[in-house]
Amino acid sequence: MFEIFAVAIAVIALIVARKAMDQAATLKSRLDALEASGWRASPIPPPLAPAQEAEPATTPEIPATTIAAEPETPFHETAPSIADDAASAVPTTPPPLPPAAPGFEERVGTRWVVWLGGLTLALGGFFMVRYSIDAGLLGPGVRTLLGGAFASALLAAGEWTRRKESTSSVAALPIANIPAVLTAAGTAVAFGTAYAAYALYDFLAPASAFILLGLVALGTLAAALLHGPMLAGLGIVAAFGTPLLVSSEKPDFWALYIYLAVVTAASFGLARARLWSWLAVTTVVLALIWILPVLKFDPPDVGPYAFHAIAGFTLAALLVVCGFLFGPSNENDNVEWVSSGSLAAYLFGAMLIVLASFHASAAIVVFAILTAATLLVAWRAPSTTAAVAPAAAFVGLVFLVWAVRVNPDMLVWPGGPLPGIGPSPTDESVSLHLTVAALFAVAFGSAGFLAQGRNSNALVPVIWSASGVFTPLALLIALYARIAHLDRSIPFAILAVGLAILFAAATEILSKRDARPGLVSSTALFATGTLAALALALTFALDKGWLTIALALTSAGAAWVSTQRPIPFLRVLSSILAAIVVLRVGYEPRIVGEAVGTTPIFNWLLWGYGIPALSFWTASVFLRRRGDDAPLRSVEAAAILFTVLLVFLEIRHAMNGGNVYRDTAGLTETALQVCAALAMAIGLERLRLRSGSIVHNVSAILLTLFAGAATLFGLFFLDNPAIWHIEINGEFINELLLGYAAPAILALLLSYAVAGRRHAAYGNTLAAGALILALSYISLEIRRFYQGPVLSRGGTPDIEQYTYSIAWLGFGVLLLVIGIWANSQRARLASAVVIALTIGKVFLIDLSTLTGVYRALSFMGLGLVLVAIGWFYQKVLFRREAASATPVTST
Structure with a gap:
């Protein structure tokens, strides 16, 4: 043992000696540099007496007239005249040398060794107890007392060193905090001793152990006020981890969450006093984790969990939220993410309680209270405005889950449930949900409108308006799904129209106000809500595929409104709605499924594609009035796409008896597709000359390429009657006239349409294709005349x-x-x-x-x-x- 101490002392002495040599060499190099610059040190004054105070150095007074005559300069620049006037009076002093960066040796000796020492002390206490157990030297009671004594000694040492450092006249060095390390080691030993007395020796009942461990953790948090963040981190982890260490067969959740409320209050108070945002965030995360046990009970007792959410939310509002009550100050209406995240986290916990309790009435009430509190706090403190958006999302999610949970058939039947399936919309929970939904819709909607113009930060009114538009729409959809079972409902359509009127009024009022931060975006959001509500009204009042039509009409409406109210977002909205409609038909090209029918032309494809195509063409005309941009091109692309799909699908529907999913095509269908593609390409070539649109330009080329590929692989190979057994009925009025003569004429017309407007090779290729098609028609007609309906047989x-x-x-x-x-x-x-x-x-x-x-x-x-x-x-x-x-x- 003594040999080990001797080696340790030798190593420490070597480190100290090496450090002294390095410091001497550094001082010597600095002195040599000063002497080389011509500076001579003044005589060293005698040391001051303890009661004396050094007087600050003074400089000769500079005449005020000299200073006033010089222009203002930034504080980090020096006026030349002042420097010239004072140069003779102020003695030359060398500039301060930058402090030398700490080397590896200094970091090891002043920081790492101290931290390692604190850890070693804590482990030493634990190992001493373990050794006494293994050797049977001491009884359990004595071991516990010795552990407590060792913890007390470490705590006393930490306090003594802290006080000695506070009274020392030596300036603080950037070294490890020895008092904090000793105190942390003491609290760790105390925590372990208390837990051992409970878990190993049964000296303490669960309740007593819980209280004792909690007191140690709270004491650690209190000591962090004096010893810094490291001790705070140790205390908060110990405090929230204590309930995991002390278990019971019959857990008392009320006692648990009261204890967690006390810990949360202490942690938030410490974070507020020291302005440690990391501590506030850590506390919120750990507190939110303690919401998770509610998910294990089916259904749980809502009371304790609701108390936990309410208590944490209240404490966060009081101590964490900037600019509200006892929280830190907030300037310039800034959105502060720790403040917003704290409220949103506890509101998320309240939402989990609602979902886990299967929308129990008490949970709904608690969730409604915390949501209202979020709006009130955010209204008073702009720092928490970012919590309004998740609050709106949580409200929509709660009601959507409620609607789907009681209507599981909606997840199976895309078009809604079958008649008679699903619960009755008159059970006892519906009235509560309707009341809460109405309150939420009014609160979010009115706040989103009234918040405009109250803040200088543009983000604040935009968040309020977005939440005010989203929440009523989401609630209306959820209630419609729950009560009307996605079926036609005129009452809900009337509600949607009423909501559209309110949003339209808000849009009109805001558009007439003077410019304020965020006002343009907020006005656009309310205009978006108007169009969305109208689309919902059409959806509620009409059947199935009319939703596609309603969204397309809404896109045209947004484009028209953008011409009356120059709100840039409306153009984007029009393109977004067009994209939604495109995705919708990608999911089910028949729009209404099997209900499309078998009637040629006049079927649901005509309405489902024709009206959206007309709407998008109209929207493109409105959007083009204010320039050519990405939204316009998106809408133009959607208009062309729906026009092409309308023609192609109608041809396929007519040729296959209503089955648009058939995997084969015949000569007639291919011929019609080629003729349609060439005809639309001709129209787009004419249109692009007037519009100059790149979308029209590219679309014309793509349609021409499609027609060429269909001609090459379809008419000349896969559907060629001279190769395959295909009957050609009729002498001259037959499929050959449609499949080869008509495309030849259209290709010739297209070649003339592009003559002089595209590269000569493009037009010549089209003319060559027309010539080949014409020769093919002549040859096939001769073959039909001599061979009869089947051209592929006979010599x-x-x-x-x-x-x-x-x-x-x-x-x-x-x-x-x-x-x-x-x-x-x-x-x-x-x-x-x-x-x-x-x-x-x-x-x-x-x-x-x-x-x-x-x-x-x-x-x-x-x-x-x-x-x-x-x-x-x-x-x-x-x-x-x-x-x-x-x-x-x-x-």
């Missing part, structure tokens, strides 16, 4: 092969005539391409397959046509062009 007789050549050649001549008549170079080039294909066919196919008279006629006819074309180009086309190019001279 190709000479007369059919010869007819292809004659038809292609005639088509080329027709294109040439059109090109000359319309003076279109593109038509003449198309004619050249068709004739070249005909020449290739004659020499490559007809020469090898045709026999007899058909081979001769094929070549003779081709030759005559080629000669005629050459003569026409020489004598008519180029002669006319040359004549027109020759300048006219007058004689």
